[in-house]
Amino acid sequence: MTSTLITSIGELVTCDDSTEDRLGIRHNAAIVITDDGISWIGADTEAPPADQRIDLGGRTLIPGFVDSHSHLVFAGDRSAEFAARMTGAPYDGGGIASTMAATRSASDDELRLPVAARVAEMRAQGTTTVEIKSGYGLSIADEARALRIAGEFTPETTFLGAHVVPPEWRHRRADYIDLVIGDMLSTAAPYARWIDVFCEPNSPYAFDADEARTVLEAGRDAGLELRVHGNQLGHGPGAQLAVELEAASVDHCTYLSDADVDALADASDTTVATLLPGVEFCTRSPYPDGARLLAAGVSIALASDCNPGTCYSSSIPFMIALAVREMGLTPAQALYAATVGAARSLRRSDIGRIVVGGRADLAVIEAPSHLHLAYRPGVPLVRALEGL
Numbered sequence: 001m002t003s004t005l006i007t008s009i010g011e012l013v014t015c016d017d018s019t020e021d022r023l024g025i026r027h028n029a030a031i032v033i034t035d036d037g038i039s040w041i042g043a044d045t046e047a048p049p050a051d052q053r054i055d056l057g058g059r060t061l062i063p064g065f066v067d068s069h070s071h072l073v074f075a076g077d078r079s080a081e082f083a084a085r086m087t088g089a090p091y092d093g094g095g096i097a098s099t100m101a102a103t104r105s106a107s108d109d110e111l112r113l114p115v116a117a118r119v120a121e122m123r124a125q126g127t128t129t130v131e132i133k134s135g136y137g138l139s140i141a142d143e144a145r146a147l148r149i150a151g152e153f154t155p156e157t158t159f160l161g162a163h164v165v166p167p168e169w170r171h172r173r174a175d176y177i178d179l180v181i182g183d184m185l186s187t188a189a190p191y192a193r194w195i196d197v198f199c200e201p202n203s204p205y206a207f208d209a210d211e212a213r214t215v216l217e218a219g220r221d222a223g224l225e226l227r228v229h230g231n232q233l234g235h236g237p238g239a240q241l242a243v244e245l246e247a248a249s250v251d252h253c254t255y256l257s258d259a260d261v262d263a264l265a266d267a268s269d270t271t272v273a274t275l276l277p278g279v280e281f282c283t284r285s286p287y288p289d290g291a292r293l294l295a296a297g298v299s300i301a302l303a304s305d306c307n308p309g310t311c312y313s314s315s316i317p318f319m320i321a322l323a324v325r326e327m328g329l330t331p332a333q334a335l336y337a338a339t340v341g342a343a344r345s346l347r348r349s350d351i352g353r354i355v356v357g358g359r360a361d362l363a364v365i366e367a368p369s370h371l372h373l374a375y376r377p378g379v380p381l382v383r384a385l386e387g388l
């Protein structure tokens with residue numbers, strides 16, 4: 001087994017909770033990694049011998065980012081929809097149908113190759129774990145195909161047949177839900193770990209609380225774990241439904257009432273509130289108050305939601321910068337949310353931290369501290385070292 005010593009780490013961010021800001025920062029540190037993961041962490045001056053040596057020259061080492069929310073399997077282009085939004089057009093989910101049409105008519109390789117490119121783009125920006133949803137097929141064969149392709153890149157695959165009601169089913173919503181919880185679910189389930197639903201009564205295309213509950217309960221009965229898109233376009237039942245059903249995460253949380261925050265705080269051991277600031281940026285929506293959630297005791301995560309409609313960005317450093325600038329998080333809170341927080345939202349304890357015995361999923365910041373993630377927005381400072 002080959003061992004590698006990473007030395008001269010100016011700032012080692014372990015995210016191991018050992019300091020008040022939870023980042024567990026060590027200066028002038030070194031770590032040893034082997035094929036089994038991280039085998040030693042300590043002071044540079046006490047580093048043991050190893051087969052190979054990487055000198056970080058005072059740079060920062062952090063856990064690889066965990067991007068717990070993405071929709072990478074799609075074809076087509078919606079840049080014109082984005083441009084229209086920038087001059088005032090609202091987002092209501094209606095554009096999903098155009099991505100669905102392009103995705104259905106793409107060949108397997110026309111879907112697979114862009115996913116590979118998007119995953120490579122994520123990795124180049126420090127992401128070492130990604131969750132990928134279906135949701136642009138919306139037929140039995142096309143949802144299963146999307147999940148098969150997603151599974152070539154990650155074990156964190158999510159069935160999102162209840163993304164919207166597709167146009168051909170618009171006048172038969174109940175029948176579409178029957179399809180989703182029937183043959184579509186049974187065909188998709190072998191390729192998925194999770195099930196998700198766009199619970200959004202403020203969109204005519206998405207699902208209300210009863211419909212969403214029906215879908216999630218069927219998914220749970222089929223052995224899938226639960227996630228929810230909720231509270232994105234306005235106040236709604238998504239967050240409280242996620243808590244009620246013990247979902248791992250409710251994502252967006254743009255509009256949360258005090259009762260929603262209280263429910264999420266009470267459920268902080270079970271349900272994570274995942275913030276997606278790239279969506280607020282790309283849809284010109286108000287940013288939720290991340291500091292309010294932390295003060296209440298809510299577990300939060302930060303993810304990209306990389307998708308062609310509401311946020312075509314794969315950059316977690318950009319999300320961290322937005323969360324600090326627009327959501328009231330400190331750089332430490334934002335980084336923790338994009339690593340440990342996002343890992344928790346995937347119910348994973350083997351990623352998101354740098355600890356002995358943990359996976360060696362690492363990212364380097366070309367800077368002396370993690371503060372530069374938010375301090376230098378838009379500058380490509382981060383690269384993944386291992387993993388993905």
Ligand SMILES: N=CN[C@@H](CCC(=O)O)C(=O)O
Nearest residue numbers: 096198229305307308309310
């Ligand atoms: N809001 C629902 N689904 C995606 C956007 C889908 C799209 O517009 O293509 C999201 O997470 O933002």
Ligand SMILES: [Zn+2]
Nearest residue numbers: 069071229305
């Ligand atoms: Zn999404």
